[in-house]
Amino acid sequence: MNLNQKITPFHLDVLKEIGNIGAGNAATALSVLIGKHIDMKVPNVRIVTFDEMLELAGGHDQIVTAVFLRVDGDATGSMFFILPIEQATKYVQKLTGDESFSFDTPPYSELGLSAMQELGNILTGSYLSSLVDFTGLDLSPSVPSISIDMAGAIISYGLLELSQTQDYAIVIDTALEEDSRRDDVKGHFFLLPDPDSFSIIFNKLGVEMHD
Numbered sequence: 001m002n003l004n005q006k007i008t009p010f011h012l013d014v015l016k017e018i019g020n021i022g023a024g025n026a027a028t029a030l031s032v033l034i035g036k037h038i039d040m041k042v043p044n045v046r047i048v049t050f051d052e053m054l055e056l057a058g059g060h061d062q063i064v065t066a067v068f069l070r071v072d073g074d075a076t077g078s079m080f081f082i083l084p085i086e087q088a089t090k091y092v093q094k095l096t097g098d099e100s101f102s103f104d105t106p107p108y109s110e111l112g113l114s115a116m117q118e119l120g121n122i123l124t125g126s127y128l129s130s131l132v133d134f135t136g137l138d139l140s141p142s143v144p145s146i147s148i149d150m151a152g153a154i155i156s157y158g159l160l161e162l163s164q165t166q167d168y169a170i171v172i173d174t175a176l177e178e179d180s181r182r183d184d185v186k187g188h189f190f191l192l193p194d195p196d197s198f199s200i201i202f203n204k205l206g207v208e209m210h211d
Contacts, residue, residue, distance in 0.1 A: 014205050027039055045171070049168060061152065064083065064085065068146075069141045073138040074200060075137050080189070081120045091116070092116055098112070169192045
């Protein structure tokens, strides 16, 4: 039985609840940084293959911005936050107040890169903290790294970091809305648990994955 057959809608509902709590915490932190009310929702959570990850990121050759980190502890894995170039540019402009900033062509300003990394820090940290609160697992993130490159190259690098065979990722769709304007910034948050970590996480949530 493959992973898609093991994971039920109830499993996904549990992950969505964790995601929404993490999103709420992230929205609070972003509102303080930007000085404007930010709302963040998780409209969908699903299990996808790595090929589907690439499709969600816009395709192998699509240039994106991504924040990547490893998760250590009781349930190891990798985390990505991926935004299209235009969406990442919009966020950095809002945070820095620099309307001229763009991720279209390098070199990129250090201020802009720092702002993008901070978005990744806040989101990944909030989601991970929510997962820790729900499961009681000991999980700690590595220092995040930021990349602006083709989606295929970024995701392939992340998979090399896994150093294990894994075919699936959890994708948490993320929508940031400023001052009640819907779909202001959209992105995808990917959690790639190492092979043994899926069952560890769900067992701690009280929703065992049966063979």
